[in-house]
Amino acid sequence: MRSQLQCMECGQQYPIDTVIYNCNTCGGLLDVQHDFDALRKTISRETFDERLGSLEAPYNSGVWRYKELIYPDVDSTCIVSRPEGNTNLYRSLKLGQWAGVDTLYLKHEGENPTGSFKDRGMTGGVTQANVLGMKRVACASTGNTSASLAAYAAFGDMKGIVFFQDQQIALGKLAQAVAYGAMGIQVAADFDRNLELVREIAQRFGIYVLNSINPFRLEGQKSIIFETIQQLRWRAPDWIVCPGGNLGNSSAFGKALYELHQLGFIDRISRLAIIQAEGANPLYRGYRRGFNTFAPVRAHTVATAIKIGNPVNYAKAIRSLEWTNGVVEQVSDQEIMDAKALIDRQGIGCEPASACSLAGTRKLVQMGIIKPHETVVGILTGHVLKDPDATIAYHEGRLADIEAAYPNRLHRAEPSVEAISRILSSDSVRQA
Numbered sequence: 001m002r003s004q005l006q007c008m009e010c011g012q013q014y015p016i017d018t019v020i021y022n023c024n025t026c027g028g029l030l031d032v033q034h035d036f037d038a039l040r041k042t043i044s045r046e047t048f049d050e051r052l053g054s055l056e057a058p059y060n061s062g063v064w065r066y067k068e069l070i071y072p073d074v075d076s077t078c079i080v081s082r083p084e085g086n087t088n089l090y091r092s093l094k095l096g097q098w099a100g101v102d103t104l105y106l107k108h109e110g111e112n113p114t115g116s117f118k119d120r121g122m123t124g125g126v127t128q129a130n131v132l133g134m135k136r137v138a139c140a141s142t143g144n145t146s147a148s149l150a151a152y153a154a155f156g157d158m159k160g161i162v163f164f165q166d167q168q169i170a171l172g173k174l175a176q177a178v179a180y181g182a183m184g185i186q187v188a189a190d191f192d193r194n195l196e197l198v199r200e201i202a203q204r205f206g207i208y209v210l211n212s213i214n215p216f217r218l219e220g221q222k223s224i225i226f227e228t229i230q231q232l233r234w235r236a237p238d239w240i241v242c243p244g245g246n247l248g249n250s251s252a253f254g255k256a257l258y259e260l261h262q263l264g265f266i267d268r269i270s271r272l273a274i275i276q277a278e279g280a281n282p283l284y285r286g287y288r289r290g291f292n293t294f295a296p297v298r299a300h301t302v303a304t305a306i307k308i309g310n311p312v313n314y315a316k317a318i319r320s321l322e323w324t325n326g327v328v329e330q331v332s333d334q335e336i337m338d339a340k341a342l343i344d345r346q347g348i349g350c351e352p353a354s355a356c357s358l359a360g361t362r363k364l365v366q367m368g369i370i371k372p373h374e375t376v377v378g379i380l381t382g383h384v385l386k387d388p389d390a391t392i393a394y395h396e397g398r399l400a401d402i403e404a405a406y407p408n409r410l411h412r413a414e415p416s417v418e419a420i421s422r423i424l425s426s427d428s429v430r431q432a
């Protein structure tokens with residue numbers, strides 16, 4: 001049986017080539033559902049281990065290495081791949097110590113072709129656009145999705161159209177969208193309103209929507225989990241900790257863990273910890289109330305990537321939490337920026353939203369939820385170069401309401417050996 005689209009609420013199925021984002025019957029979110037009974041007979045861990053280091057497309061991609069778990073029936077000639085994935089999993093003793101755990105890994109999704117995890121979803125979404133013969137693709141974005149869409153649309157010879165708020169889009173991301181040739185539309189409205197607009201415009205003009213409401217995006221993002229667990233020799237860590245904005249990643253992670261377990265690739269499911277910024281925390285608020293009500297929030301945070309108040313994948317994220325016995329926590333902008341400074345100082349580097357993973361781990365250890373002996377994988381979602389303004393403003397003490405705990409101030413010097421010598425010998429210059 002071929003893969004199908006299936007409503008997560010009422011189970012209604014649709015052919016895989018239907019252009020649809022919500023169930024026609026009940027409005028529920030859709031999943032790409034594969035025939036696992038058939039797959040179980042044809043793939044094993046070895047299938048994927050043998051493809052490691054492959055030089056051939058599509059298996060040279062860290063997404064399409066797992067093609068059978070992402071989009072088994074797709075014709076390989078339709079795949080639009082840079083290739084993406086194959087990102088590093090760093091073990092950090094120092095950051096583990098700071099967070100309070102013995103074994104901390106950071107999976108650096110900022111090492112994807114456009115500098116964020118979005119590329120893993122975008123290869124899935126743009127490939128489906130190709131299958132469907134779509135010529136125009138669009139998204140609303142806090143920045144990274146637009147950078148990724150712009151690049152993949154250009155690479156796949158399609159027209160990219162990106163909507164974003166007319167302020168607070170990190171410069172690196174904005175520059176990418178413009179450079180890769182997407183049509184950029186700056187709207188005087190937040191991400192949540194932009195997402196509504198893009199969906200209406202797409203419907204009117206027959207444009208394919210590539211936000212994470214698109215289930216093919218989430219199929220690609222599952223590969224973050226597949227690759228991490230393969231890098232750990234198929235041992236699922238105790239915890240996977242990630243930032244939550246529109247909740248596409250959290251949704252994909254839960255599905256990936258559930259499916260790996262169903263297929264017998266792992267013998268237990270890692271617990272998922274979704275970390276939100278305090279000022280953009282609708283999932284956290286719902287979690288605290290046992291998810292009996294949902295109220296969008298007006299979002300504010302220094303981590304502009306996750307400045308989202310009405311996450312479209314809310315229901316799927318709750319399902320992920322159920323599947324993984326997961327938890328939700330929130331961290332302040334201060335905690336985010338301090339954790340980022342420490343990740344940066346290790347030479348690893350990330351953008352602010354990513355640092356939720358480390359800040360959240362530390363908080364959950366302090367609360368006694370994550371135990372010091374447990375293995376934690378924190379997901380770094382974006383590259384340090386995405387948001388240079390936030391980095392410099394932190395170190396110069398220019399971020400409102402944030403007192404940098406780990407500043408690295410720039411020095412100014414007259415062009416003389418004496419002046420520079422004075423700086424080098426001053427107490428403030430550390431030897432290490």
Ligand code: F0G
Pocket residue numbers: 116118140141142143144145146212243244245246247248249250305306351353354381382
């Ligand atoms: N981290 C970064 C760097 C992001 O760009 C995003 C989302 C997230 C985390 C949150 O992931 O939405 O799957 O919960 N950025 C989107 C964008 C919304 O438009 O680039 P999520």
